Amino acid sequence: MNVQMTRRTAFAVRCIFSISLLFAACALSPVAQAQQQFTPQPEDPEEFPDGPGRDDAFYACSACHSFKLVARQGFSRERWDETLDLMNERHGMAKLEGKDRELILNYLAKTFPPRTQPRGFQNPFVKQ
Ligand code: HEC
CATH class of the missing domain: 1.10.760.10 (Cytochrome c-like domain)
Known part of the structure; x- marks a missing residue:
């Protein structure tokens, strides 16, 4: 493996890591939680x-x-x-x-x- 390849791999790993962090942050955000808990209240x-x-x-x-x-x-x-x-x-x-x-x-x-x-x-x- 040459130096160029290793750098690229490292970059790809960093990208994937940041993207998964972003997803985790979204999933844990209060907005996402509120959406999951929201049940419309029908009127009677x-x-x-x-x-x-x-x-x-x-x-x-x-x-x-x-x-x-x-x-x-x-x-x-x-x-x-x-x-x-x-x-x-x-x-x-x-x-x-x-x-x-x-x-x-x-x-x-x-x-x-x-x-x-x-x-x-x-x-x-x-x-x-
Ligand atoms: C065809 C649709 C429709 C129907 C049926 C309807 N309304 Fe409305 N009404 C609206 C819209 C649109 C608004 C304004 C939107 C809002 O304020 O959310 C509104 C607003 C209102 C408001 C608030 C006005 C204000 O200035 O804050 C009152 C009071 C109201 N309606 C009374 C009634 C009553 C009483 C009935 C049943 C007899 C009725 N509406 C049926 C569409 C409708």
């Missing part, structure tokens, strides 16, 4: 307050986004009514009409009304 209508129209609302709204997005709002009946139009006009939700609309609107307005207390930290020294 049972998670939300019971009432007439709950399942209808759940399936109508969770076709596109999480129902939690809906449940964390607190709107008046008018605002919910406008939201239904907004979802239809802006996002292409099938138009809700007649009894279905009434049922879903009743559920939303009754279950997620405007909050009396604003969320977050309340300064006890400031009068609302």
Whole structure:
């Protein structure tokens, strides 16, 4: 074996060693671990307050986004009514009409009304 050959072999060994180190680092990285542990959590209508129209609302709204997005709002009946139009006009939700609309609107307005207390930290020294 000549000197040239030995150098080349040494270079190849170093390359393989660095590449395997890189793989090991990737496998151990927190991102890789998080991906392995991630299991999507399916939503279930049972998670939300019971009432007439709950399942209808759940399936109508969770076709596109999480129902939690809906449940964390607190709107008046008018605002919910406008939201239904907004979802239809802006996002292409099938138009809700007649009894279905009434049922879903009743559920939303009754279950997620405007909050009396604003969320977050309340300064006890400031009068609302
Ligand atoms: C065809 C798809 C679709 C359907 C069905 C749908 N939405 Fe949406 N909705 C969207 C999109 C897109 C957004 C905006 C994306 C986001 O904020 O994640 C959104 C956002 C929202 C928001 C948040 C608005 C904001 O300003 O933060 C509310 C509230 C909402 N939808 C309510 C509803 C309700 C109630 C229903 C069921 C009656 C519903 N959506 C059904 C597509 C849809």
